[in-house]
Amino acid sequence: MEQMKRxxxxxxxxxxGAWEAGLRVAASYPGTPSTEVTECLAKYPEINCQWAPNxxxxxxxxxxxxxxxxxxxxxxxxxxxxxxxxxxxTAAYTGVRAGMVIVCADDPAMHSSQNEQDSRYYARAAHIPxxxxxxxxxxxxxxxxxxxxxxxxxxxxxxxxxxxIAHARSAVTLEPREEVALKPYQKDAMKYVMMPAxxxxxxxxxxxxxxxxxxxxxxxxxxxxxxxxxKVGIVTSGACYQYVRDAMPEASTLKLGLxxxxxxxxxxEFASKVEKLIVIEELEGLIERDIKAAGIECVGKELTGIQGxxxxxxxxxxxxxxxxxxxxxxxxxxxxxVLCPGCPHRGVFYAINRLGLNVMGxxxxxxxAALAPLSAVDACLCMGASIGMASGAERAQxxxxxxxxxxxxxxxxxxHSGITSLIDAVYNQETITVIILDNRITGxxxxxxxxxxxxxxxNQPAPQLxxxxxxxxxxxxxxxxxxxFDLKATEAALKAATAREEVSVxxxxxxxxxxxxxxxxxxxxxxxxxxxxxxxxxxxxIERHGKLVKINAALCNGCGMCEQVCPxxxxxxxxxx
Amino acid sequence: MKNxxxxxxxxxxxxxxxxxxxxxxxxxxxxCGVKVSEVHGMSQRGGSVITHVRVGxxxxxxxxxDGQADFLLSFEELEAARAASFLKxxxxxxxxxxxxxxxxVITGAASxxxxxxxxxxxxxxxxxxxxxxxxxxxxxxxxxxxxxxxSRHLAFxxxxxxxxxxxxxxxxxxxxxLAAFARGRALHQ
Numbered sequence: 001m002e003q004m005k006r007x008x009x010x011x012x013x014x015x016x017g018a019w020e021a022g023l024r025v026a027a028s029y030p031g032t033p034s035t036e037v038t039e040c041l042a043k044y045p046e047i048n049c050q051w052a053p054n055x056x057x058x059x060x061x062x063x064x065x066x067x068x069x070x071x072x073x074x075x076x077x078x079x080x081x082x083x084x085x086x087x088x089x090t091a092a093y094t095g096v097r098a099g100m101v102i103v104c105a106d107d108p109a110m111h112s113s114q115n116e117q118d119s120r121y122y123a124r125a126a127h128i129p130x131x132x133x134x135x136x137x138x139x140x141x142x143x144x145x146x147x148x149x150x151x152x153x154x155x156x157x158x159x160x161x162x163x164x165i166a167h168a169r170s171a172v173t174l175e176p177r178e179e180v181a182l183k184p185y186q187k188d189a190m191k192y193v194m195m196p197a198x199x200x201x202x203x204x205x206x207x208x209x210x211x212x213x214x215x216x217x218x219x220x221x222x223x224x225x226x227x228x229x230x231k232v233g234i235v236t237s238g239a240c241y242q243y244v245r246d247a248m249p250e251a252s253t254l255k256l257g258l259x260x261x262x263x264x265x266x267x268x269e270f271a272s273k274v275e276k277l278i279v280i281e282e283l284e285g286l287i288e289r290d291i292k293a294a295g296i297e298c299v300g301k302e303l304t305g306i307q308g309x310x311x312x313x314x315x316x317x318x319x320x321x322x323x324x325x326x327x328x329x330x331x332x333x334x335x336x337x338v339l340c341p342g343c344p345h346r347g348v349f350y351a352i353n354r355l356g357l358n359v360m361g362x363x364x365x366x367x368x369a370a371l372a373p374l375s376a377v378d379a380c381l382c383m384g385a386s387i388g389m390a391s392g393a394e395r396a397q398x399x400x401x402x403x404x405x406x407x408x409x410x411x412x413x414x415x416h417s418g419i420t421s422l423i424d425a426v427y428n429q430e431t432i433t434v435i436i437l438d439n440r441i442t443g444x445x446x447x448x449x450x451x452x453x454x455x456x457x458x459n460q461p462a463p464q465l466x467x468x469x470x471x472x473x474x475x476x477x478x479x480x481x482x483x484x485f486d487l488k489a490t491e492a493a494l495k496a497a498t499a500r501e502e503v504s505v506x507x508x509x510x511x512x513x514x515x516x517x518x519x520x521x522x523x524x525x526x527x528x529x530x531x532x533x534x535x536x537x538x539x540x541x542i543e544r545h546g547k548l549v550k551i552n553a554a555l556c557n558g559c560g561m562c563e564q565v566c567p568x569x570x571x572x573x574x575x576x577x
Numbered sequence: 578m579k580n581x582x583x584x585x586x587x588x589x590x591x592x593x594x595x596x597x598x599x600x601x602x603x604x605x606x607x608x609c610g611v612k613v614s615e616v617h618g619m620s621q622r623g624g625s626v627i628t629h630v631r632v633g634x635x636x637x638x639x640x641x642x643d644g645q646a647d648f649l650l651s652f653e654e655l656e657a658a659r660a661a662s663f664l665k666x667x668x669x670x671x672x673x674x675x676x677x678x679x680x681x682v683i684t685g686a687a688s689x690x691x692x693x694x695x696x697x698x699x700x701x702x703x704x705x706x707x708x709x710x711x712x713x714x715x716x717x718x719x720x721x722x723x724x725x726x727x728s729r730h731l732a733f734x735x736x737x738x739x740x741x742x743x744x745x746x747x748x749x750x751x752x753x754x755l756a757a758f759a760r761g762r763a764l765h766q
Contacts, residue, residue, distance in 0.1 A: 007601045007611065111616050135612070135639075168639035169601050169613040245637040312642040325643035325662065332659050333687035335679035337589060337624030365622060373684050444622075535684060540623055543678055544685040552678075 008172040010165040013136040014103055015040035016172060017143030018073050021099070022180030023047055025065035027058040029416065030445035031077030032112035033166040034105035038075050039448075042457045046177065051448055051457050054383070054416040055080035059087045059102065063156075066100035067192055069183030071147055075103035078119050079382065083417065088156065089126045093202040094192050095154035097183050099147035102128075105161040108282045109309040112163075112444075114363070114382065116308070118283040119160050123260035127206050129213055130158040130260040131222070132238040136170040142257060145222065153209050160259065162282065164239040164309070214261035222257025225270050232319075233274025235267060235287060235298070240280045240310055247315035262290050271296045278303070278319070282310050339368050341541040342520075342557025344510030345437050347484030349376040350537055350561070351491040352406065357498065360389040362409035362418075365444045366437055374538045377408070384409065384417030390432040391425045399431050403498055408435045411467060412442040412450040419474065425503050426475035433497040433504045437484075438467060439512040447515060471505045478504040485510060487564045513557055520558025523551050527570040534562040534571065579609060579732045580633040582641040586660040587652030588677050589626045595745065596650060596720045597628040603733055603741035604632040614639035625656055648730065650723050652706075653677050658693040668699050671726045673706035673719055702726055702765045709760050715750065718757035725761020735762075 014037045026049040028038040042049040052058035055076040065072035081104045107113040123130035133142040146157040190198050229250040236244050237256040254270040271277045279288040279300035288300030303318045316322035339346050349369040353376050361377035370377035390407035409418050414436050425432050442448040449455040454464035468479050478500050480493045497504035530547040541555035563571045587593040597613045604611035614629040629641045649670040651657035657672045681687035694701050706722035728738055746754045
């Protein structure tokens with residue numbers, strides 16, 4: 001029988017591999033470019049799959065499943081590993097009973113991220129093996145291999161992706177699922193209770209395991225030597241392997257499937273067969289450093305640098321002396337992403353700008369309010385940081401500063417890692433104002449359910465977190481709920497909240513414009529005086545034509561915010577209303 | 578032509594991913610090697626979006642190199658101009674002649690180029706794909722109008738195209754999508 005082939009995203013293929021490997025439990029928090037792994041896992045009925053409130057919880061759920069005897073997975077973007085690092089580092093000590101895979105998706109060039117940290121550092125720091133596939137078929141195969149290694153070596157295993165692997169589709173051969181028996185639960189406190197006395201006994205196990213894997217790596221088929229012309233030999237992995245094959249098809253390559261620990265004997269043997277050894281890796285020069293530390297001559301980062309993505313063009317320029325491609329046409333107007341027409345966040349940022357507030361921002365669609373013309377966000381660091389930043393600013397500048405400052409974050413981000421900071425603010429008697437943009441969905445990553453949305457990963461009803469009750473039990477007395485479409489009420493709520501000498505929380509509640517199916521008619525402008533008041537909303541449907549303004553009916557969502565801001569009452573709901 | 582590099586550009590929210598999904602399905606079902614690269618996340622909120630499709634016997638990089646594209650499929654004029662350097666001198670730009678203002682133009686901080694397609698030295702096939710799609714019953718079918726235009730340059734049979742369209746679009750929209758494809762295929766003959 002001919003095997004079935006399907007075109008799959010790298011992320012989809014990781015899910016397929018995990019399913020084929022008998023995966024039982026999956027827990028993740030969404031994050032581009034990792035989100036689709038878990039979305040795809042949710043479609044397999046054999047897998048118990050969930051969105052967790054954050055990556056740390058997700059990793060702990062996956063770990064619990066593994067030590068209880070079922071194969072598990074947790075998937076996150078690179079910065080998610082920072083959040084989950086605490087359980088992950090010690091899981092390396094305890095080991096796992098059933099296979100546990102941690103998928104981390106790096107984002108070189110920051111297509112959708114706040115930094116371009118290199119997750120391969122985590123593999124080194126935590127002494128956890130790391131595999132790196134270079135196309136969708138390998139995503140599937142390496143995930144299956146990761147389960148095998150995880151159980152053979154008794155350790156969690158990282159599968160590292162980058163955007164160009166996670167979000168590229170290529171052919172994958174489908175195979176049936178292998179049913180892996182659930183292992184019986186066994187108490188083993190010496191192995192799973194990491195108090196100092198036990199941890200001291202486990203650390204040497206970690207070291208011995210790593211030494212064994214580093215030796216075995218020299219003969220693993222996924223570390224593949226391809227001898228062609230021996231003038232140049234290139235050590236590479238992941239997406240870079242594909243770029244190298246296109247840019248320098250004649251060069252010999254050592255393609256690393258296991259990027260930690262490295263097969264040093266194999267590398268030395270490869271180096272001895274070629275005249276010049278070059279390491280091509282995106283971001284940090286980790287492979288290069290290990291090779292140099294072993295006394296093997298090579299070049300790497302002096303050619304490629306550590307910034308952004310590599311590409312076939314860049315490698316042709318670097319390796320073959322080809323002319324660099326022309327810079328993009330800078331005369332064309334840029335097209336940055338924007339808050340959608342009808343986005344409820346817009347009303348909040350409009351009110352913030354009217355009041356001239358300082359804004360400690362956060363991670364989500366609403367970070368887009370940092371761009372002109374709203375230009376309303378002063379700082380954005382990481383998930384949940386807005387509240388802590390506002391507290392710190394008050395500590396430094398004094399309470400008066402909080403009379404003109406707000407922390408702004410979404411419902412999903414608040415649940416992810418804003419709650420503890422709110423408790424901190426109350427406990428330490430700050431007087432900050434926190435605005436929770438409650439659109440009941442995890443928006444930027446493509447609309448995933450969360451504990452406040454009332455639905456689970458399968459869109460089935462789930463207990464709905466009551467944000468105002470939660471906030472109240474954190475010790476907040478001043479809680480206001482507003483409709484961000486009502487600009488006057490929103491402004492009044494922010495004015496009152498910031499004035500108070502206590503922690504205030506304003507919940508701006510409206511569903512995401514992309515999910516709200518309420519039929520509304522587009523607005524029209526009749527008698528525009530060109531004052532530009534409505535332009536301050538920064539709505540993609542409100543266009544300046546010369547001196548006057550028009551509403552693009554094809555884009556208008558009918559939210560009606562512009563009607564409220566027009567001083568000449570020239571904006572009205574269109575058609576018969 | 579069955580081996581080609583193609584770049585699809587447009588504005589986040591226009592549904593460019595369906596076009597690449599159909600192309601990928603078609604190439605795979607015709608026994609070709611294929612890679613499709615998409616960017617998800619932030620750029621989907623009304624920003625510039627780009628998808629790469631590479632079809633050949635052995636495809637390595639999932640990204641089309643600058644100056645190597647045989648085809649540029651653009652959902653919007655300004656985005657076509659922005660992606661012009663991807664196209665080979667012998668390449669063809671297939672453009673939906675729709676204009677969508679980006680935020681700097683909306684606010685009056687920049688102006689929309691007068692004739693975005695004038696700078697192309699390569700062949701340009703423009704069409705009001707959005708209008709044609711609307712005539713077929715749904716503006717969203719503009720994907721299929723552009724694919725219909727592309728189909729005449731490629732060596733895949735009409736039957737193969739139809740099978741891949743049927744495999745990739747929701748069943749209830751199939752008739753509209755096939756009609757849009759046929760209208761596109763009949764253009765620029």
